[in-house]
Amino acid sequence: MTAPTRVLIVDDDPGDRKLLRRLLNDIEIETSAEEADSASAALTPRDTTPELIFLDHLLPGTTGLALLPDLRRLYPRTAVVLMTGQGSEDTAKSAIQQGAVDYVSKKQLTAASVSRILRRGLETARMRAQLDEQRRELETFAHVLVHDLRAPVNSVRALSEIIAESVAEGDLETVTREAALVQRSARLMGDLIDSLASYIRNDRVPQRLRTRPNSIVTSALTLLEGEIGKRGARIRTELCDTAFDCDPPQVSLLVQNLVANSLRYSEASPPEITIRARLAGGWMEFEVCDNGPGVPADKRDMIFEPFRRLRGARDSSGTGLGLATCRKIVQRHGGRIWCAEPPDGRGACFRARFPMVAAPMAAARTG
Structure with missing residues (x-):
């Protein structure tokens, strides 16, 4: 249909x-x-x-x-x-x-x-x-190569020199310590490359299936089990049982990114995150709200741009592509995503709407 x-x-x-x-x-x-x-x-x-x-x-x-x-x-x-x-x-x-x-x-x-x-x-x-998306992706790719990969590459180069000197001096304690830092820099580079690949990969036309929100949210939370357990986060879900047309892996990635964003920015102990899925007219609306510091009203549009991050993330390893990837996923489905006013006035609240049935052409906007 x-x-x-x-x-x-x-x-x-x-x-x-x-x-x-x-x-x-x-x-x-x-x-x-x-x-x-x-x-x-x-x-x-x-x-x-x-x-x-x-x-x-x-x-x-x-x-x-x-x-x-x-x-x-x-x-x-x-x-x-x-x-x-x-x-x-x-x-x-x-x-x-x-x-x-x-x-x-x-x-x-x-x-x-x-x-x-x-x-x-x-x-x-x-x-x-x-063509516009491909141009922006080339700009994003160039940004990563020129700016974001430079820091971990320079770090690995400097640490390697220290390790070489320490090996020559027989200082194994320093070798062990600096080797751990090299591994951390390598992980940062890997995370950045994976995030960039995910951002670009989600340019493809969605392969839509009739899907219920529960299976999407379950997949997203399964991939975040480790971080949820580590933070002791409390996750609450309120999901309708209505099926809609979507690309399940892409929408699951959207929910995963929104929940991961809440975990990254929340300084509350424990973090409390509510995930909702409900009918809103002819749309399926997902909502992810948390008890973190929230998003200032004048920053609620810019955070969807690549590499635009708010200050205060407890985990500084984020790449700044998570919300940009969410926006791209919603746009490819012909929907809308925005940062909404939290229902109880605290924390951050993101909403994404997807058409109930597949549209012939995605023409979405943010805001």
Whole structure:
């Protein structure tokens, strides 16, 4: 079962909106359409992200070209098609330069052309998003090589020199101590490489199966048994029994990363972590809350960027890719993740929403 393709029609003419709705109903692609009759209505945040926007060029007080950059910022993964009553080569050129995937005269709108525009637009947007992700991953990879691996490599080099000198002097106590530090540096490098590999690997298209939250959470907690036992953490779960479409290993990794994040930052003894899964409209919503120090309101967006970490982690070995990986997993599923206000006003609380059924294209946002 595939979810309808989400379409937003931005046009101040009721007749044109009605015509486009009728054409969408006549094509073989199942769609779910919303309407906006002004720029402000188009920029109003929605519970679901549109996958394609039909944008009229002439709007009250503005133009589609003027509105296009704002829509691209609000919905960076969404395909935008500019429409106009009168064809213009200059307008078409400007639209494509500003990020529109297509340009069409309203006189040319038919069921066949709308179907073609929809298919081509979604594919173009998907390819653009993939290229953007690959570019960001190259930047991430370069960052790791240039900055994050340098410290443990330099540490191993310096410790090796000390070990060589100590061996020559017969100082076995120093050799033993420094060898343990070399092993620690090697583990840090290994953890960093594993984290980077996980971040990049989760770029693949999810392989969705009908899955219940309990199996996902059980898998995540099994992999964290050692750290949970070491911290004496108290884990409480409140999980609904409704199945939804997802890639189970990816969503399990998301829960694992969120719980590991709570364990890393919590200075409470013992840490208390609550994991919930519940229905929220047409979404499956996971929630992980803890009794740690929480996340300042002005930092709740930036923590999802690669290598952005808050001060105060009791375990400084984190790589700064855990929440970035969570965001990527949610985006590939067409969902949403954010750092929410804790229910009781203390600790940190993360929520991730996944569509109940598979969407044809992931077009998620954070926040």
